[in-house]
Amino acid sequence: MSALTLIAIECLSILALLLALSFIVGRLGIWSVGHLAFFAIGQLVVATVVSRLHMSLPLAFLMVILVAGTLAAGVGIVTLRLERDYFVVLSLALAWCMEAVTLALYGARGVSLSSIDAPTSEAVRGLLYLGLPVLAVGAAHVVLGRSTWSVAFAATRQEPLLAATLGIPTLALRIGVFMTASVFAALIGAAHAAVVGQTDPALGGVLRGILLFCLLILGGVDSAVGVVFSTLLYVALPRILEYVLISPTASFYAANINQIVFAVATYVALRFRVASSATRFVPARGSGVR
């Protein structure tokens, strides 16, 4: 696979994930920091179904929807009533759990999915499997943002008790959107594995999940344009650094410098509210405290 195709695939998968995350964090105030756990679930299911059960790819995608949907529903029903910091920790616990399960089942190298029938080139598959989800979630942002649903989302986020009094099914709304975003993340994980022909546990790891959340904060939690900008910067910066630092260990230095740059930039954004304002999108306190 060419370097350009790999970069495009990385860009599209991050963009799709961030746009979905931006929806649930920005519009509903669900701080799913460990949301990449569902990406890992997608990879895990597709690897199991294709390489161990020897089933076809469409069936694997169906299984991904079923497994991720069921898990997200279970997690959502029980946990979306928790206070925000507890939900964040639980989200991370799920991500740690998935990372450990993935490593226990398939090891750090992941699984090769070379048995997948590939009637088209990787570039076309990448565009199809990952480009379409980006368009879909982008369209959802625009359409839902202009509909009356956006008012229901805002009410659920800012005044959940008042929204419930007005007849808006706040918990059902939050669970529904969380489920959709989770299934979406799992499908992106499955699609990524199918396009590249390999699962990679590091891509669904907790550290990467936190980095992606930083990208979201940096771009602005409800800003699709900001998310696109931060994704491009995140993908481009290591390549530029590798180009500048001409040495055998350039990729090691580039990855670490990239991590420092994004950590510092996110901190600055949080501290001085430069690119985003995280507090604007935090739901009202005291909602559903157990």
Next chain:
Amino acid sequence: MLVLNAIVMGVLVAFVALGYSLLYGVLRVINFAHTDVIAVAGYVCFLVAKLSGGALTFPGALLICLAAGGVFGIVCAAIVFAPFGRKAPLESLLASFCVSLAVRALLSLFFGSATRAMPLTLAADVLHARRLDVLLASIAIVIIATLGYAYSHTIFGLALRACGSDAEQVASMGYPAQVVAYGAFVIAGALGGLTAIPIGLANGIAPDIGNMYGLWAFAATILGGLGRLKGTLAAGLILGAALTIAARFFSPLLVNSVVFALMAIVLATRPQGLMGFVTRKV
């Protein structure tokens, strides 16, 4: 030997977990950078040993780890807690992620990702693994007893507990709540820093040295109840010991999966922890 190892592991997990719990109990802050104090203290020992041209003695390493942990605690307080305070817990949590990411990357850049040996010379009689475990367990018991006494019988302990209940009231009564907050960070950092010696001796020093211990400690904090020190201490000791014994018979990754799944279930069903209780407001 297995029992002794289990006790030492329990103590290590409990030490790191106490830091998490203390900070949440007093400041309502979840500081994810707390785990990195282990690596920072380990690398400070490594640097001091390199600059002094020889290996460190056990008391010397102990002091250095305490100081490095305390200083790291102050830095975390200044970056993670001070700008956001109690009113923005999610922002401070995200800030702690940023600190953690930056610290790990900086350590990797400066020292490389390879594991280094802990530069510590031990007397021949202490070097015997069993005696070292006994020594570490004894030191831990003394520290925990001292902290327990200070927490329940001193003015500072009273101020810590009062800040956990109502910091604004504490400040309005003339107590320096901000100093108490920094004090909590220093204690948490020093406790975490101390664990760098046994962890460094067992596994060497690397930027992600504290990763697994931090996760176990966090699980212990959740199981014991966020902010509940006695519960955290008990959960840390039990979890650390159980992990050591379970790792003998099952795959460590499988054990980790079970621990995190248990943590998620406890969080979802009993957010106050297994040993916690619900305080109802009237």
